[in-house]
Amino acid sequence: MTLTHADKVRVIDENLAAFMAVRDALLTDHAGKHALLRDREIKGLFDTPIDAQRAGELAFPDGLFSVQEVSVEASDLGYYSHAYHSRAA
Amino acid sequence: MPTIHGRHNSRQLFLRVVIVNPQNVQEYRGARAEYLDGLKFFEALVDTGATTTMISPRVVSALGLSPCGRLPLASISGIPHWPLAYFFHVRFVPYEVPSPAEGQRKFFSVFLNTPVIKGAELPGESGFDVLLGMDVISTGRLEVAPTGDFSFTFNEAWLLARNERE
Numbered sequence: 185m186t187l188t189h190a191d192k193v194r195v196i197d198e199n200l201a202a203f204m205a206v207r208d209a210l211l212t213d214h215a216g217k218h219a220l221l222r223d224r225e226i227k228g229l230f231d232t233p234i235d236a237q238r239a240g241e242l243a244f245p246d247g248l249f250s251v252q253e254v255s256v257e258a259s260d261l262g263y264y265s266h267a268y269h270s271r272a273a
Numbered sequence: 274m275p276t277i278h279g280r281h282n283s284r285q286l287f288l289r290v291v292i293v294n295p296q297n298v299q300e301y302r303g304a305r306a307e308y309l310d311g312l313k314f315f316e317a318l319v320d321t322g323a324t325t326t327m328i329s330p331r332v333v334s335a336l337g338l339s340p341c342g343r344l345p346l347a348s349i350s351g352i353p354h355w356p357l358a359y360f361f362h363v364r365f366v367p368y369e370v371p372s373p374a375e376g377q378r379k380f381f382s383v384f385l386n387t388p389v390i391k392g393a394e395l396p397g398e399s400g401f402d403v404l405l406g407m408d409v410i411s412t413g414r415l416e417v418a419p420t421g422d423f424s425f426t427f428n429e430a431w432l433l434a435r436n437e438r439e
Binding site: 187189192193196197199200233234237247250251252257258259260261262264265 | 323324325340341342345349353393406
């Protein structure tokens with residue numbers, strides 16, 4: 185069965201909600217790591233996002249997983265943040 | 274060290290880059306860098322104020338990228354946005370290799386700057402397809418001259434030989 189974009193986004197958002205519920209607790213010992221998530225559970229923590237992605241591809245060939253960084257820092261787009269805000273709002 | 278030369282308009286600086294789907298890297302493996310084709314070129318706005326490289330929905334669609342998660346982006350409201358995040362390669366094209374004969378395919382010399390970037394999707398279409406952030410810019414040397422010229426020299430430490438790290 186082919187994984188659709190909608191399916192992938194649904195999995196990402198479900199996993200993100202579960203991840204955010206435990207993110208602050210993870211920050212103590214795992215800040216900067218990258219969490220591999222499946223079925224709203226953390227399946228592993230990796231040093232780089234691509235390591236987490238590759239582990240996910242090996243363990244879950246159906247693609248129903250996602251990767252989130254254990255961090256509270258948000259990326260900054262500088263000046264373009266203004267445009268981003270107006271476009272995304 | 275390879276260097277890209279170009280012109281800026283005193284307000285903005287654009288580079289032509291190649292974005293590659295990491296899933297398709299295998300098909301390039303074993304080929305000489307000078308003889309790759311089928312590349313997808315995109316206009317990139319160089320933005321030293323951006324920490325992360327972003328790509329437009331057009332890039333996502335053209336490459337058939339699949340999202341890997343979401344990336345928090347700071348906003349002026351203080352509440353972060355969470356656009357979809359993607360893995361991709363950013364490659365630079367310093368020069369076009371002369372084609373052997375008129376009418377034949379053009380070839381480009383392409384350099385891989387960083388192994389894989391985790392960036393996010395821009396909201397809607399802009400006048401450019403890639404917002405080149407400091408995660409990529411800081412891997413090289415960017416020089417902007419008041420004469421309207423600019424150059425971007427790759428940091429040799431980040432210039433990866435093909436087939437070694439891909």
